[in-house]
Amino acid sequence: MSRLDETHDPGRRSWIESANAPGTDFPVQNLPYGVFSHGGGPCRVGVAIGDMILDLTAAEGQGRLGTGQPVFDTGSLNRFMARPKEEWTSMRRRIAALLDAAAGTRDLPLVAQADAVLHLPAEIRGxxxxxxxxxxxxxxxxxxxxxxxxxxxxxxxxxxxxxxxxxxxxxxxxxxxxxxxxxxxxxxxxxxxxxxxxxxxxxxxxxxxxxxxxxxxxxxxxxxxxxxxxxxxxxxxxxxxxxxxxxxxxxxxxxxxxxxxxxxxxxxxxxxxxxxxxxxxxxxxxxxxxxxxxxxxxxxxxxxxxxxxxxxxxxxxxxxxxxxxxxxxxxxxxxxxxxxxxxxxxxxxxxxxxxxxxxxxxxxxxxxxxxxxxxxxxxxxxxxxxxxxxxxxxxxxxxxxxxxxxxxxxxxxxxxxxxxxxx
Structure with missing residues (x-):
């Protein structure tokens, strides 16, 4: 059964212009998760958007993601991946809405990918x-x-x-x-x-x-x-x-x-x-x-x-x-x-x-x-x-x-x- 929703809309654009560039790997329809660090700091969870990274660890700490109990605070995706699949989908919708061109609030914690060090995204168990x-x-x-x-x-x-x-x-x-x-x-x-x-x-x-x-x-x-x-x-x-x-x-x-x-x-x-x-x-x-x-x-x-x-x-x-x-x-x-x-x-x-x-x-x-x-x-x-x-x-x-x-x-x-x- 297909589960297409508004996050798959090909007409959707982001207020981050690099996410709208032809040929980008990371348009607003993608939103892949990863783990990064910058400036010698600790590992953080983020989402790639255009040539930027949305810092989910910081956004969660600011109360922007509505997670209740933290899921992005361990420097790994494992805690979030262990949540029910319905929460994966709802989080994707929430992040897409924050990055949508129509979003009213745009002061999100962003890091340039060029300034970040990327790490293993998860603790690989087997x-x-x-x-x-x-x-x-x-x-x-x-x-x-x-x-x-x-x-x-x-x-x-x-x-x-x-x-x-x-x-x-x-x-x-x-x-x-x-x-x-x-x-x-x-x-x-x-x-x-x-x-x-x-x-x-x-x-x-x-x-x-x-x-x-x-x-x-x-x-x-x-x-x-x-x-x-x-x-x-x-x-x-x-x-x-x-x-x-x-x-x-x-x-x-x-x-x-x-x-x-x-x-x-x-x-x-x-x-x-x-x-x-x-x-x-x-x-x-x-x-x-x-x-x-x-x-x-x-x-x-x-x-x-x-x-x-x-x-x-x-x-x-x-x-x-x-x-x-x-x-x-x-x-x-x-x-x-x-x-x-x-x-x-x-x-x-x-x-x-x-x-x-x-x-x-x-x-x-x-x-x-x-x-x-x-x-x-x-x-x-x-x-x-x-x-x-x-x-x-x-x-x-x-x-x-x-x-x-x-x-x-x-x-x-x-x-x-x-x-x-x-x-």
Whole structure:
């Protein structure tokens, strides 16, 4: 059921002129939440509007938001995300009214984005990475197994995932250290320890859980959709050569645990309501708990740019979250099927998002076909990432207005020395 309201009105404008500029990521119809600091002060909760930030912590303290008990006073979104979903919607309406061009009072606490430092928007309680793109799974299966049987028998029936590390989820702009791990080539007699030579990125969409479920109480797909607070861009950095040696029989471990970057602004589920689209056609019927009564995929264009150190960046791919075979709601519903309790601040990664065309493949593993076909970049070629390389993801929805996510960026720094016994 569509839940469009006055906050989605394409004709609505803000008294903050930068929010009305063509191509802005943050018009008054977006209002994504984030955490920021400025002037060396503490972390505060805010909303992006044009090139400014509305300081919700200050506005709440001034009694402008009508929250009663404070929800924006902890330097994190978790307290607000844990509130009932009806309060998410009513707060969005209240903030939109304050920023509307017709608003009578305009002396709100604002900070220029250029003067702010952005932080992780929430305390990430747990991180699960899925494998929800059929095209990506098919590419990987074709690369490492039989192309005629690229998908494993369970893939079309169950959202495949693994539990990652919340401790290494970082905000955009945080450097990523090249990881060490055990490496063993096909001709090697034994493994060795060393830095990955096949460092990769993964273009993903992240979903933040707002209201979780009690242990032992599974969610339906419809309930899971309602439990998601909002979405971020996500890059789950990957060490492909470490992964090849370690992933059998239990899956990724060190190859995916060293760093996951997310964008700082959380675009709410309410803001994305006009951009819901149907999923790809199902190859086989899904089990009842995964069936969706509403279109829960999202039409979000995501691009990746690669910039060698000291060089200009170049866009190397353009993909779309609408092609995911399993939506974030289905991922969350499956996560709870066994009775697993999900908590406020849990993060779900979609897994690499790829389309059918080569230019839409969401990782270097695919774009270079495991290094066989290097890409041209400024000043050279890349099979995988080198030290000093920067990867930047940008995402947006296109319609009568633009809903942007900002950037999700990280730069690779050299690996540390391998540890060994003390002298």
């Amino acid at each position: 991180f699960t990475d899925f494998y929800a793109s059929r095209e990506h799974a098919t590419n990987v299966g074709s690369m490492f197994r039989d192309p005629a049987n690229a998908l494993l028998p369970n893939w079309l029936h169950v959202p495949i995932g693994y539990n990652g590390r919340a401790s290494t989820v970082v905000v955009s702009g945080t450097p990523i250290t090249r990881p060490l791990g055990q490496l063993k080539g096909p001709e090697d007699a034994a493994p060795r320890v060393g830095p990955t030579a096949k460092l990769d990125f993964e273009v993903e969409l992240g979903a933040l859980v707002g209201t979780g479920n009690a242990m032992g109480a599974p969610m339906s797909a419809a309930e899971a959709w309602e439990a998601i607070f909002g979405y971020v861009l996500l890059n789950d950095w990957s060490a492909r050569d470490i992964q090849v040696w370690e992933y059998q029989p239990l899956g990724p471990f060190l190859s995916k645990a060293f760093g996951t970057t997310i964008s700082p602004w959380v675009v709410t589920r309410d803001a994305l309501e006009p951009f819901r689209v149907p999923p790809p056609e199902r190859a086989v019927p899904l089990l009842p708990y995964l069936r969706e009564e509403t279109p829960n995929n999202l039409d979000i264009v995501i691009e990746a740019e690669l910039a060698p150190e000291g060089r200009a960046g170049r866009r190397i791919l353009r993909t779309n979250a609408r092609w995911l075979y399993y939506s974030a709601a289905q991922q969350l519903a499956h996560h709870t099927l066994s009775g697993c309790a999900m908590e406020t601040g849990d993060l779900l990664g979609s897994g690499t998002i790829s389309g059918e065309a080569r230019e839409s493949w969401g990782s270097l593993l695919e774009l270079t076909w495991n290094g066989r076909d290097p890409l041209d970049v400024e000043g050279g070629r890349r099979a995988f990432l080198e030290d000093g390389d920067s990867v930047t993801l940008r995402g947006h929805c296109d319609g009568p207005y633009r809903i942007g996510f900002g950037t999700c960026a990280g730069t690779i720094r050299p690996a540390p020395a391998a540890p060994g016994p003390r002298d």
